Amino acid sequence: MRLFLSILLLLPLLCLGQPAKQTSTPITIGTKQTIHSAILKEDRNLWIYVPKSAADTKTRFPVLYLLDGEGFFTSMVGTVDYLSALGKMPEMIIVGIENTDRVRDLTPTHFPFWASGKPANELKASGGGPNFMAFLEKEVMPYIEKRYQTQPYRMLVGHSLGGLTVLQALVNQPTLFTSYVAIDPSIWWDNKLIMKQAEKALTQKDYAGENLFFATANTMDKGMDTVRVVQDEAQGNHNVRNHLLFRETLRKSKNLAWAWKYYPEDNHGSVPFPAQYDALRFFFKKYELDKDLKDSTITLEYVKNHYRTVSAILQYPVLPAVGTVNALGYISMGEKRYDKAYQFFKMNLENYPTNAGLHDSMGDYYVEVGDKKKAMEAFRKALSLEEIAETRRKLKSLEARK
Incomplete structure (x- = not known):
């Protein structure tokens, strides 16, 4: 027994002496492309992310244009990819x-x-x-819309001077x-020129269908x-003061859907990520189903x-979210509602036929209902x-069974 325990204690050390075989595979989230601008008379780099489901030629996507792309591309891609996988927003280019x-x-x-006049x-x-x-x-925009499957919905995101450009x-x-x-x-730029312009434009133009997050x-x-900052005159507090005044202009806007949020725990440099x-x-906010996914109704x-309603709001046809429908399929399967599970898995495959993960899910369904042949076909297709x-x-496990 003591010898056995000694071997167990030494095993981690012995393992450390045998380095595991290492492999290296790049993780790619996008491509960098260079275009020549005749307007700016220079070459410009674009950082482009396209969802995996773009392999399905039926799928078209809204486009998010991101200023300061080299600084915010990674965080924005991660956020969009994660939220869209949860069914809380559409996938986006x-x-x-x-x-x-x-x-x-x-x-x-x-x-x-500077804002101080210096x-x-x-x-x-x-x-x-x-x-x-x-x-x-x-x-x-023409470059992107010619090469990718885009929807007419476009978003512009900018921080600091980029935020000024957005406004x-x-x-x-x-x-x-x-x-x-x-x-x-x-x-503050140019003696708060944008505030004067906004005071006129936002109250006179009809902004129905337009959205702003500030x-x-x-x-x-x-x-x-x-x-107190609204009445304060200290130069160091001008940014928040100006933003509060701009919020008053937003309140007078004509049909603009807007939200204004203050981040007390974030400074100028850290605020982009939570924002x-x-x-x-x-x-x-209306993209996600208004029922809990476990709701049997x-x-x-x-x-x-639901997605017909979402399509009307976003002004382009929106397919049901892959992750949401797949989750509904597995929930139904777990409750042994097999007909319902099949319907969800089938709809997903009809909408996204080149998504390997969805064929894998259909394979899981066939395993659950005992159809080995169709399960193997689904796994092979994936x-x-x-x-x-x-x-x-999974496929090897099924092939090993007699």
Whole structure:
């Protein structure tokens, strides 16, 4: 017994002495593509993410255009991919626009001064915003829409000067995008020019069908609060003060669907991450089913009707979310409602026939109902589309049975 215990204690050390065989496989979430801009007279890099289900030629996607793409691409892709897998929003193509001259492109006017009025050499290149928006509208969007399966729904997301650019687009080009995300925008720019423009545009133009999420970071002096800051005149508190004043303008807007959120625990640098998530949840709050997935009253027709309503809201045809329908299939199967489970799995495959995971799920269904032949066919179909280790294991297990 003592010898046996000694071997057990030594086993981890012995294992450490035998390094495991290592393999390395890149994890890819997108591609970087270079296009030449005749408007800006330079090459520009685009960071592009396309959902896996794009392999199905029937599927088309809304597009999210992301300013400061090199900084926020990874977090935005992760957030969109995760929320869409949960059925809380549609899958989206994401286009991150990499900077070359950020100050030039993300400022609407030439204004080489800080908010305090102090001259700023760093801002001497400012004022190229109109050209940048022309580049986005006339070169980037046609490039994306020609090469990818897009829907007419477009979202623009920007932080700081990028947030200012988002507000400029909302005010001056309100039909170019469906949804706008302004994260801690630089409203102070050019003596708060955007506030004057917004006061006029938002109250006069009809913004029906347009959406805005406005995020404000806590950049106030310690001890200051959002009540007293409106009357405060300290330069260091101007950002939050301006944002609160802008909120009053939003309250006067004509049919604009908007949300304004203050983040007391986040500064200018940290606020983009939580704001990205909150913006997506705001825009797509009606996308998710309004019943718990375990609700036994959910039927195939209920799911179809829900997504007809979502399609009307988003103004393009929306297929039922892959993850949601697959979950309903497994829940029904677990409750031994096999006819219902089959209906959900079948609808998913009809909508997304090239999704390997869905063929794997159908294989699980056939295993559950005892149809070995069809289960093997489903697993083989899944593996013909994508090599999945778990699917391969299931198939080998069935082939080993006599």
